[in-house]
Structure formats: structure tokens, C-alpha cells
Amino acid sequence: MENYFNYFTEIEEQFQRCRGTRTLLSPLDWALIEAWKEAGIPLEAVLVGIERSFEKFKKRPKGLQKINSLAYCSQLVLATAEEIAAGAGGDSSQAAPKKEPIAPFEAGEIPGYLRGNAEAVED
Numbered sequence: 001m002e003n004y005f006n007y008f009t010e011i012e013e014q015f016q017r018c019r020g021t022r023t024l025l026s027p028l029d030w031a032l033i034e035a036w037k038e039a040g041i042p043l044e045a046v047l048v049g050i051e052r053s054f055e056k057f058k059k060r061p062k063g064l065q066k067i068n069s070l071a072y073c074s075q076l077v078l079a080t081a082e083e084i085a086a087g088a089g090g091d092s093s094q095a096a097p098k099k100e101p102i103a104p105f106e107a108g109e110i111p112g113y114l115r116g117n118a119e120a121v122e123d
Helices: 004-019 027-039 043-058 070-087 109-122
Strands: none
């Protein structure tokens, strides 16, 4: 698995390469990349999905518009990720694992923590 920053920079560079400009990604684009990363979407699926999105866009009637956001690519990114997972025989062990979030504390600890903070505020 590639490191955290490679995932982001590879996607940014692919988007810029396909768009043909060195445009900055928006905060929403970065949040989308992070969501893909946390969902376990393989980097390969994202890069191919972006490329497919731009190829599909180029087939449309010409206009002045360009793809300005990664959100435009999200459906083909997810479709490509599903293809890759299916190509691995549908075996989820071959696809990037989805990580379950780990709670930083037990549910029973919350009332005591809140009481302690309330007492600290009163003092």
C-alpha cells in the first residue's frame, strides 16, 4: 500500500494531467480524496476512473467548459473500483481493506469524563 501522501499527490497530478492545466484542487476535492482513501478505494481505481471521466467528457459536444472538480469523476472512480474488486474474483481480501474506526474510549467512560469537565469548569 502506498503511503498516505503519495495517494493524494498521485491523484492531484493525474487530475491536472488529464485536465491539461496545473489547477489547484479545492478543499472539497481534498475531502473527496480522503473519503476514497478511508473507504479503501485503490489508487489504481482512482487514477483510471479519472482518466475515463476525462475521456467520456471529451466525447461530448465541444464547449467552453472544463472539468473543474474531482466530484465529476467520482462515479467512474467507484465503478472502476468495483471492476477491480470483481477482477480479483470478488474476493474482498484482494481489494483494499475497509478499516473500521476504533473508538477512542468506551461508551461507559463518557458520563465520568463529562462530570469531570463540568467540575473543572465550576472550579
